[in-house]
Amino acid sequence: MMGRNSKTPEIESNRLSPEAYADNFSDLHPMLSAHQASIEAARCYYCYDAPCIKACPTGIDIPSFIQKISTGNRRGSAHKILEENIFGAMCARVCPTEVLCEQACVRTLGENKPVAIGALQRFATDPVLDDGSRLFERGPESGKHVAIVGAGPAGLSCAHRLAMLGHRATVFEAEDKQGGLNEYGIAAYKVVDDIAQREIDYILDIGGIDIRFRQAIASAEALSELGKKYDAVFIGLGLGGAKALGLEGEDLDGVMNAVDYIKDLRQAKDLAALPVGRRIVVIGGGMTAVDIASQTRRLGAEEVTIVYRRGPQEMGASAVERDLAQTGGVRIRYWAKPVRLIASKAHVVAVEFERTRGGRNGSIEGTGEKYEIDADMVFRAIGQQFSAASLDGSSDLIALRGGRIKVDGERRTSVAGIWAGGDCVDGGQDLTVVAVEDGKIAAHSIDRYLHREDESADNGDQVMDGQR
Amino acid sequence: MMADLSCEFAGIRSPNPFWLASAPPTDKAYTVVRAFEAGWGGAVWKTLGEDPPIVNVNGPRYGAMLGRDRELIGFNNIELISDRPLEVNLEEITAVKKDWPDRPIVVSVMVPCEESAWQRILPKIEAAGADGVELNLGCPHGMSERDMGAAIGQVPEYVEMVTRFAKAHTRLPVIVKLTPNITNILYPAEAARRGGADAVSLINTISSLIGVDLDSMSPIPAIDGKASHGGYCGPAVKPIALTMVADIARSSETAGLPISGMGGITTWRDAAEFMTLGAGNVQVCTAAMVYGFKIVEDMIDGLQNWMDEKGYTSIDQFVGAAVPNVIDWKDLNLNYVEKAVIDQDLCIKCGRCYIACEDAAHQAISVRGDGEPIYEVVDEECVGCNLCANVCPVEHCITMVPLRDGTDPRTGDPISGEYMNWSMHPKNPFREV
Structure with missing residues (x-):
């Protein structure tokens, strides 16, 4: 291991070829073709009192919108979705369906393979956005x-x-x-x-x-x-505000809030211009942790590690999200908490962690055992507060x-x-x-x-x- | 030892009971040879007529009824009989028979309703080496407009007459192919027997319009914006064919008349069902058109394994085995009571049984439980109709269980175990005492 002083932060833009950026940030789940949608829609049992409806926070009548896809009534399908959830197109992309409607799908119970409700929702709603067909009209002016x-x-x-x-x-x-x-x-x-x-x-x-x-x-x-x-x-x-780690040196260069970087990334005109470290440490276990880890990895970071203080069961990010990160080359280390930010010339270069274990009443406690992970950038992703x-x-x-x-x-x-x-x-x-x-x-x-x-x-x- | 699938039907021997029906797959030597290579037991050559050959449409001749996952359920065609010269067909039949002596080739034939026409064509077919002839008295489209096919098959007197013509002019076994486009299949079947038929085969296709193109307002398949009715076949017609086969098998007028069963046969199970209802062999078309000839492999293998499992060593041991159990409604035992039972371990909570029973049957399924619903049969309301089991997506989750003793919770009547049909029923004002 190199001496600590010899570490220099390696934060660079233009880590990848233009093609690689385009590829890494292309549509994660492209829209189903009409053929795929038709086959998938046929899998829906059109349940009575469907558990998927109850599992949807907006209560979309899922069996009905899927049945409408089956019959070629795509506009009716979009209407069925949007009448309960006007953000149906975004939710089709960002909802953790694996813990909502798709988890409740009876095919999950029957064969461990739910109907791809999220993908079908996108199939139904995207065309409405594209062709601008107005499905809802303003009510008569109330004067309020x-x-x-x-x-x-x-x-x-x-x-x-x-x-x-x-x-x-x-x-x-x-x-x-x-x-x-x-x-x-x-x-x-x-x-x-x-x-x-x-x-x-x-x-x-x-x-x-x-x-x-x-x-x-x-x-x-x-x-x-x-x-x-x-x-x-x-x-x-x-x-x-993003929650702070509560450690000394949180104002060091290279230590930042995941949400801020994600925001910059979303607004970036040119992803190649975004500087990213060679080694990234993400602290947290929710969707934000997965999003920052996956995205920095896709920006060309070589070693991206999520460190979470508890185990996979407790992690806020779903198994699907974890898989996405891990197959993208992100490493997830469970049961450790940060205890020290290690700096060189006011820039973070590593994080020291202490191993943890479950204590009484669901609390966690340190084991005293420690290890370090080198980091050019450290992201806080342990939650935000109102x-x-x-x-x-x-x-x-x-x-x-x-x-x-x-x-x-x-x-x-x-x-x-x-x-x-x-x-x-x-x-x-x-x-x-x-x-x-x-x-x-x-x-x-x-x-x-x-x-x-x-x-x-x-x-x-x-x-x-x-x-x- | 594997069960013996060899089969003798109306005097025609074949290594297995799976014949290709008269249709596009048996139109020429090339395909018939491919079929024999794949293992088909025999073939009924696509219907021959008099020269000059007919002319087919030059646009779509098929239309399909598809399930939601595009599985073909029903199939419609407006193709006519063979459009190749008679001589070409006959030469090819001779050639194929020479190479495949153990595989019967029965030749389907359709000529006008005049004895001379039959007299002209049948000897040629016999000379070509065919093992039998099948009279196409069933095609419901196109040819029927020219007073052939179903135009004959729908008139029992004509069926009898044409069968006589055929019997008079060939020594080959004569199989009369029946049309289902009639009110009672027994009339043409009896007529065929009176005319001397060696066997009947059924069903031919059912008159059909497969659908309408809602943009062009033309039914399909459309030829230049217009459509004509066709003949319907495929898995969807199997129940219609089964009841007609059974009717002939159990009628005293037609008892013992060999039946070649067809209509929607896709699997060995379908074939076995036809055979238990009295079919001595089966014919297949649509399944081969959809999947190719290879499907016969599982038909053979599947039937053999089933026979081994059941202890049948030859097909005659189960042909007709279900016929005694096909009876009239009036003879059904009204003392017999079944109730649906839902296996809670298999239930996936889709609620289909509940809504079907609630909206369309007897309100005999209850739902309880907070969160995950538990669907249960209410025996006091269940009439044993089977709708729930039919709509359940999980096999064996809902079963129908007979009550053997005690009382029926719905009627309060004791389960007597005694047979009582409608003619004996106390509520029948005309009951036979």
Whole structure:
């Protein structure tokens, strides 16, 4: 082993040929051909009270959409999907179907080979985006106007459903682009050909949705202003800060948040220009860990190691995601936690780990046994938390639970007139599909609320709404 | 020792009971030789007619009914009889027979309904070395417009007459091929017997339009935007063929008349079923057209293994074995009670049995359980109809189990074990006391 001082970080761009970049970041699962789709659709048993429907957070009538593929009614199939999940095209790509609908598929139980529901969903929905056929119309103008904070899946799902119900929506987005994590957070090879933006173009085509970019709503005053100006407010914020490792030297060069790098990668015009280390260490066990590991490996990193403090069973990334990483050449080491970042000239060069084991009550404990892994880049991927700070002082008005916004079954916050959904609310699973469902449920709740308001006004009553 | 598959049908011997039916696969020496090389026991040469040869359409002549995974379920054709000169066919028959003396070649024939026509053609066929003739009185399309094929087969008097013509002008065994496009298969079968037929073969194809092109508004297969009905065959027609074969086998009027069974036979099981219902041999066309001649290998091997397993050493030991069990509805035992039973270990929770029973049968399946549903048969409601077992995607998951004693929970009636048919039933106002 080389002396520590002799280590120099090797971070370079242009590690691969242009062809290799194109190949490594091409569509992970290209769309099924009509022939493949027809054969796969024929495998669906058209179950009664189908378990796949119950396993879908948005409750898509999966047997019906698949049956429509079988009969050649592809437009009807797309409608069946999008009426429950307007982000059907993205979810077809990014949903962990192996732990949702496909796990529940009766063919999983029968033969351990589920119907490829995700692939069929993409087959049904992509053409609608491409040919621009409008399947949903704006409802008759209600005269109501809803403010939405965040143009991610939760916010835009809410806005689209509100438009269907006849209400106007204005969306306040901190970034330059709409889409939230769909745009900034998903591995590039899952969402080629600018699908995230194309899908949102389709969603916005319904009309009545206005997006204001670079407008963060980051204070109680701002939120309160929205409450006064609009008939209702929906908060669809994402998660803020990536969790820190809690080690000395986290500000060293080469130590960074996985989500930040993924964001840069997604926005990069030229992948070859992205500098990447020769040796990468990723700390964490979720989807973000797999995404950063797989993507840096595909950018040409030679040794990419995910280190997770527990075992494969506890890992947030599904077996399918782990397989994807491992077949791509990523090494996963379980049962170790980082204890020290080793630097040379203010740049990280290695990480020291301590082996762990399961302790009592599900805790983990160090064994005292240590090892080092060389690293030119170290990525933190141990989760993100909701920055209650993004609500600023208003957090004492909007109740939190578990560090995120507390909502009821209708996605109402503790403050009348304000709803919330997506990653910022308590109890979610940090999945696009769950965010979409939150937005949809909230839109219907808002719609009922706005109608009640009208009825009260008709009766000459005062609107009972202390917060507004 | 392996079971002996050799077979004698209407005096014609063949090494196994699997013959190719008169159809495109038996149109010429080239294909018949390939079939014999593959192991087919015999062939019925594609129907010969009088010269000049007929002219076929020059566009699509077939159409298919496909399952959801594009498995061919039913098949339709508008092809006519052989479009090659009679002499060419006869020469090839002679040549093939010379090389394959142990494989029977029966020649299908179709000429107008005049004795002279039969008198002209049959001696030529006999001279070519054929082992028998099959009268094509069944083709439902094209030729029937020219008063041949089904136009004859649909009129029992004509069947009898033409059979007589044939018997009068050949010493070869005469097999009369029947059309299913009639109300009762016994009428033409009896007519064939009266005319002196040595055997009947059935079924020919069923008159059909396979579908409509919703863009062009033409049925398919379309010839220049128009279509004519064709003849339907393939796996979908097997049940129709089975009931007709059984009808002939169990009728006292036709008892003992050799039957060559065909209609949708694709596997050795299909063949065995036809044979247990009285077919002395079987003929196959569609399966060979879809999969090629090689499929006969499993037909032979599969039938042999099944016979060995069952202890049959020759095919005559099971031909007709199921015929005594084909009876009229009025003779069915109404005291016999079955209930569906769902094997919970095999159940994959698709709920198809539940919704089928709930929407379309007797509301006799309950669902319970939080999360994973548990589907169970409610014996108090189950009439034993078998719909659940038929829609279940898992083999053996739902079985029908007879009640042997106690009472039927649905009716409260005791399981007597005694036979009682409708004519004896207390609820029958006309019962025979």
